Amino acid sequence: GAVVSQHPSRVICKSGTSVKIECRSLDFQATTMFWYRQFPKQSLMLMATSNEGSKATYEQGVEKDKFLINHASLTLSTLTVTSAHPEDSSFYICSARSDRLTEAFFGQGTRLTVV
Amino acid sequence: GQQLNQSPQSMFIQEGEDVSMNCTSSSIFNTWLWYKQDPGEGPVLLIALYKAGELTSNGRLTAQFGITRKDSFLNISASIPSDVGIYFCAGHGEEGSQGNLIFGKGTKLSVKP
Numbered sequence: 001g002a003v004v005s006q007h008p009s010r011v012i013c014k015s016g017t018s019v020k021i022e023c024r025s026l027d028f029q030a031t032t033m034f035w036y037r038q039f040p041k042q043s044l045m046l047m048a049t050s051n052e053g054s055k056a057t058y059e060q061g062v063e064k065d066k067f068l069i070n071h072a073s074l075t076l077s078t079l080t081v082t083s084a085h086p087e088d089s090s091f092y093i094c095s096a097r098s099d100r101l102t103e104a105f106f107g108q109g110t111r112l113t114v115v
Numbered sequence: 116g117q118q119l120n121q122s123p124q125s126m127f128i129q130e131g132e133d134v135s136m137n138c139t140s141s142s143i144f145n146t147w148l149w150y151k152q153d154p155g156e157g158p159v160l161l162i163a164l165y166k167a168g169e170l171t172s173n174g175r176l177t178a179q180f181g182i183t184r185k186d187s188f189l190n191i192s193a194s195i196p197s198d199v200g201i202y203f204c205a206g207h208g209e210e211g212s213q214g215n216l217i218f219g220k221g222t223k224l225s226v227k228p
Contacts, residue, residue, distance in 0.1 A: 034215070034216070041223075043219065046216075093158070095216075104216055106158045106160075
């Protein structure tokens with residue numbers, strides 16, 4: 001299957017700082033990337049969908065100024081958690097899909113801890 | 116919006132036993148996907164189903180796309196300890212593959228050696 005690489009896998013930051021998470025498709029062009037948040041023992045919650053070269057579409061209740069998404073190329077999307085607070089601590093996962101693939105492939109996830 | 120009901124929520128089985136889990140929807144789905152997630156990792160695609168009635172196997176895993184297009188099941192035969200994890204069903208609804216994937220709430224599988 002296609003490979004999606006997410007970095008970093010774990011990050012600890014101080015409250016008030018910003019954190020950037022990268023999601024790369026390694027062997028295919030990702031026309032669409034998705035960002036999810038997952039709380040312990042729960043399913044994946046879609047935060048936003050981004051198409052290459054366009055502004056991201058955010059799900060209801062997700063603050064776009066808080067969670068900045070950039071999808072500037074067909075192989076890279078970034079999620080920046082701005083002015084992070086402890087309640088932003090969570091597991092963030094990206095997935096990527098191309099026009100030629102029906103399936104979405106997931107990154108390894110990023111465990112964010114805000115202290 | 117469209118929702119998937121996945122059951123059971125959790126399962127505790129003995130190594131060697133067969134496992135079955137399923138997902139149902141109140142509306143039609145065009146694609147059914149089954150993922151497995153290990154702790155601290157992203158979901159990994161196990162099986163993808165594209166046509167009603169389709170039955171697909173991947174090793175000890177078998178999944179079917181229900182005829183009504185409103186349900187799918189995943190079977191695991193002769194379970195082993197490494198089958199432990201959370202299994203998610205997912206699918207594309209009315210928008211087809213251009214729409215967002217909708218996820219079930221997951222089935223947590225525990226296997227006792």
